[in-house]
Amino acid sequence: MVKEENNHLFFGGVDVVELAERYGTPLYVTDENTLKANFRNYKSTFSSTTTITDIYYAVKANGNLALLKILASEGAGADVFSPGELELTKLAGILAERILFNGNSKSDDDLRTAVESGVRVSVDSVDELRALSAVATELGKEVEIAIRVNPDVSPDVHAKIATGLKESKFGIPFHDVVPVCEEAEKLPNVLLAGLHCHIGSQILDISVFGEATEKMMALVERVYERGMKLKFVDLGGGLGIGYRQAEKATAPTPKDLAEVILPVFEKKMQELGISLKLVLEPGRSIVGASTILLSRVNAVKRAYKNFVAIDAGFNLLIRPVMYDAYHEVVVANKVNEQASELYTVVGSVCEAGDIMAKDRMLPKVERGDLVAILDTGAYGFSMSSQYNGRPRCAEVLVCDGKVDLIRSRESIEDLIRNQEIPARFI
Numbered sequence: 001m002v003k004e005e006n007n008h009l010f011f012g013g014v015d016v017v018e019l020a021e022r023y024g025t026p027l028y029v030t031d032e033n034t035l036k037a038n039f040r041n042y043k044s045t046f047s048s049t050t051t052i053t054d055i056y057y058a059v060k061a062n063g064n065l066a067l068l069k070i071l072a073s074e075g076a077g078a079d080v081f082s083p084g085e086l087e088l089t090k091l092a093g094i095l096a097e098r099i100l101f102n103g104n105s106k107s108d109d110d111l112r113t114a115v116e117s118g119v120r121v122s123v124d125s126v127d128e129l130r131a132l133s134a135v136a137t138e139l140g141k142e143v144e145i146a147i148r149v150n151p152d153v154s155p156d157v158h159a160k161i162a163t164g165l166k167e168s169k170f171g172i173p174f175h176d177v178v179p180v181c182e183e184a185e186k187l188p189n190v191l192l193a194g195l196h197c198h199i200g201s202q203i204l205d206i207s208v209f210g211e212a213t214e215k216m217m218a219l220v221e222r223v224y225e226r227g228m229k230l231k232f233v234d235l236g237g238g239l240g241i242g243y244r245q246a247e248k249a250t251a252p253t254p255k256d257l258a259e260v261i262l263p264v265f266e267k268k269m270q271e272l273g274i275s276l277k278l279v280l281e282p283g284r285s286i287v288g289a290s291t292i293l294l295s296r297v298n299a300v301k302r303a304y305k306n307f308v309a310i311d312a313g314f315n316l317l318i319r320p321v322m323y324d325a326y327h328e329v330v331v332a333n334k335v336n337e338q339a340s341e342l343y344t345v346v347g348s349v350c351e352a353g354d355i356m357a358k359d360r361m362l363p364k365v366e367r368g369d370l371v372a373i374l375d376t377g378a379y380g381f382s383m384s385s386q387y388n389g390r391p392r393c394a395e396v397l398v399c400d401g402k403v404d405l406i407r408s409r410e411s412i413e414d415l416i417r418n419q420e421i422p423a424r425f426i
C-alpha cells in the first residue's frame with residue numbers, strides 16, 4: 001500500500017505531503033483497502049474450511065466508527081471490553097448476537113448494559129458469574145455466557161502483552177473451569193454457551209496457538225463428559241504482524257493460523273461427535289498495517305545523538321515507550337533519497353523516555369520535513385491521551401485517491417470541557 005512518487009510518500013493513492021498540509025499534523029491516515037483486504041483474508045481463509053468460524057474484530061485495537069462501519073459491512077462481529085466499545089459497535093451496526101462482552105473487572109452497571117443489549121458475556125471470575133446471574137434475574141432476561149479460561153500458555157511476546165500465563169490477571173485457572181461451568185449451569189438466567197481464551201498479542205511464533213487449542217479442546221471434552229453442552233469456542237486474537245521491513249514477508253498469516261488451530265479443533269470435535277463454532281478475535285492483524293501516523297519535524301538537534309524532534313509523542317503513539325515496540329519510520333517528503341545518517345526520533349512529550357524510534361538510518365532530516373510512522377492502526381489512536389495538554393490529533397480515511405476526515409482534531413477547549421472550578425476559588 002505504500003508507494004512513492006516525486007519523492008513523496010503515497011498512501012491509499014494520496015500524496016501524504018498534501019494531506020499533512022490540508023489537515024495539519026500530527027495526523028493518523030488509514031487506508032480503507034488495506035483494512036478490507038486484511039479482514040477479507042481472515043474471512044476467506046476460514047470460510048473455506050468445514051468449521052464455521054466467526055471473526056469478532058477486537059474494537060480496543062482501533063474504535064474509530066468509520067473503520068467499524070467498514071468492518072461491519074464486511075461481516076465482522078466484535079469483541080468489546082466496555083460499554084463504550086459496545087456502543088460503538090452498535091452504532092456501526094454490528095448485531096448483538098455477534099458481540100462478546102469481555103473484561104476482567106465488570107461493574108454491575110457494565111453487566112446490566114451487556115444483558116440489556118442482548119450480547120454474550122465472557123465471564124472472568126466466579127464473583128462476576130454470580131453477579132451476572134443476579135443482574136440478569138433482576139432484569140428478567142437470560143444471558144449467554146462464555147467462561148474466560150486462563151490456559152497457562154506462554155507466548156514469546158513482550159511481558160505486558162502475554163495474557164494467558166498462569167500469573168496473568170485474565171481468566172479462570174485452567175483446573176477450576178469445569179467446576180465453574182457446573183456452577184453456571186445451576187445459576188438462574190445464565191446459559192453456558194462457550195469457552196474463551198486470549199493468550200497474548202503480537203504473536204509471531206504461532207505454535208503456541210496449537211498448544212492453547214489443545215488445552216481448550218481438552219476442557220471441551222471434560223465439559224461434555226460432565227453432561228454439559230457448548231455452542232462455541234473462542235480462541236481470542238493475538239496474531240502478530242511484521243513491523244520491521246524484514247519481517248513483513250515472514251510474518252504469519254490467517255492461513256498459517258488456520259493450519260495450526262483447525263486440525264486440533266476438528267480432531268477433537270470428531271472424537272466427541274460434536275460440532276462447535278470457532279470464534280476468533282483479531283485486532284492488530286486486521287487494522288495494524290492499515291494506518292500511518294504523519295508527524296512534522298520541529299527540530300533536528302546534533303547532540304550526543306542526532307535527535308529528530310517530531311510533533312507527535314507517546315500521547316499519540318505509546319507502543320514504542322510501553323512495549324519497546326518497533327515501527328518503521330519514513331521521511332515522507334524524501335522517500336527517494338538515500339538513507340545517510342543515524343537518527344533517533346523523539347516525541348514532543350516532556351519525558352526522557354518519549355522515544356519513537358531509536359538509531360534509524362534516514363535521509364538527511366531538516367526542520368519542516370514530514371515523518372510517517374508506519375503500521376500504527378492498532379493500539380495507536382485508541383491508546384492516545386491528552387498528556388502535556390496536547391489535544392488528540394485528527395484521523396483521515398484514504399481510498400483510491402479519495403480522502404475523508406473521520407475524526408476532527410481536538411481543540412484546547414476539549415482539554416478544559418469537563419473540568420470544574422469549585423465556586424470557592426472563583
Ligand code: LLP
Nearest residue numbers: 058198201202237238239281282283284379
Ligand atoms: N481478544 C481479547 C480478549 C483481547 O484482550 C485482545 C487484546 C484481543 C482479542 C485482540 O488482540 P490482537 O489480535 O490485537 O493481538 N496494546 C498492546 C496490545 C494489547 C492487547 C490487549 N488485548 C499493543 O499495543 O501491543
